[in-house]
């Protein structure tokens with residue numbers, strides 16, 4: 553087959569894909585009308601997961617699961633925008649890893665607001681300037697983001713979904729050759745995490761490493777100044793139009809960050825593979841057994857507790873704590889429901905949502 557005839561076949565299939573996508577959007581538009589008439593929520597992560605699971609199971613072509621996910625998450629994002637355009641606030645600046653996390657769920661078509669603090673993301677959702685907020689909650693190498701954890705107690709928001717993304721860095725530059733590069737910009741932590749690559753390539757070339765506030769700023773500088781480069785996220789390089797010379801230049805490929813999507817009011821239906829996040833303010837944790845007995849309630853019901861984080865209650869000059877707990881399962885599961893009922897006064901449900909891993 554010639555290139556031309558292969559391309560002709562691709563054109564024919566693309567025409568069919570477009571027709572099918574438009575047919576799908578017509579159905580989605582009707583779903584949107586139905587939902588608006590019943591005041592139902594537009595974003596249904598558990599339904600999206602169900603669709604991707606089903607497609608993956610029946611698939612026997614070349615596309616693997618990440619490819620199916622990438623294509624369909626973008627389709628869902630376009631669908632949701634058609635049903636009701638929804639604004640997404642995230643911890644900026646543009647091109648940050650939180651931006652990348654937000655885009656991985658809400659797609660290229662959503663309206664985004666880059667905010668400069670985690671608190672302002674919470675507040676924008678609270679005051680309904682944004683329908684959803686995306687914040688980092690923990691990194692598997694560095695631990696939790698304390699500000700985000702504390703705001704979960706302070707503000708009355710719900711968790712819609714979690715996103716986990718590997719922290720990959722790219723090396724982006726406009727320079728024609730590595731030997732031309734005199735300065736490399738990035739955040740100091742990113743330099744540390746890419747030290748092997750930088751040593752291998754630049755030890756002899758002697759480019760100067762210049763730390764700046766964010767990897768997005770680094771990409772911006774590299775877009776403005778010839779003979780410079782940036783160690784930054786892929787999304788920042790794309791945003792500032794700096795060609796990526798090397799991908800995944802980090803020393804360890806185990807570095808992952810977990811983000812939460814927050815909304816003012818949100819209830820997910822069970823997906824069969826869920827996680828639940830709770831806040832517990834137990835009275836008298838200084839009395840023997842109070843905390844242990846509470847945790848035991850999960851154990852006796854065979855509920856797998858996956859995380860417990862203690863944070864100071866900041867009540868006077870005392871050492872008192874509240875706890876952020878995560879367990880497998882959905883708040884509708886009868887066993888978990890029992891615990892929630894039993895501790896209605898001291899336990900608050902932040903959300904049940906599709907468990908990533």
Ligand SMILES: O=C(O)C(=O)C[C@]1(C(=O)O)C=C[C@@H](O)C=C1
Nearest residue numbers: 583594595596597599600628631
């Ligand atoms: O099934 C729905 O509830 C829809 O709104 C449709 C749809 C889709 O495109 O398939 C879009 C948004 C939801 O997050 C889930 C699925």
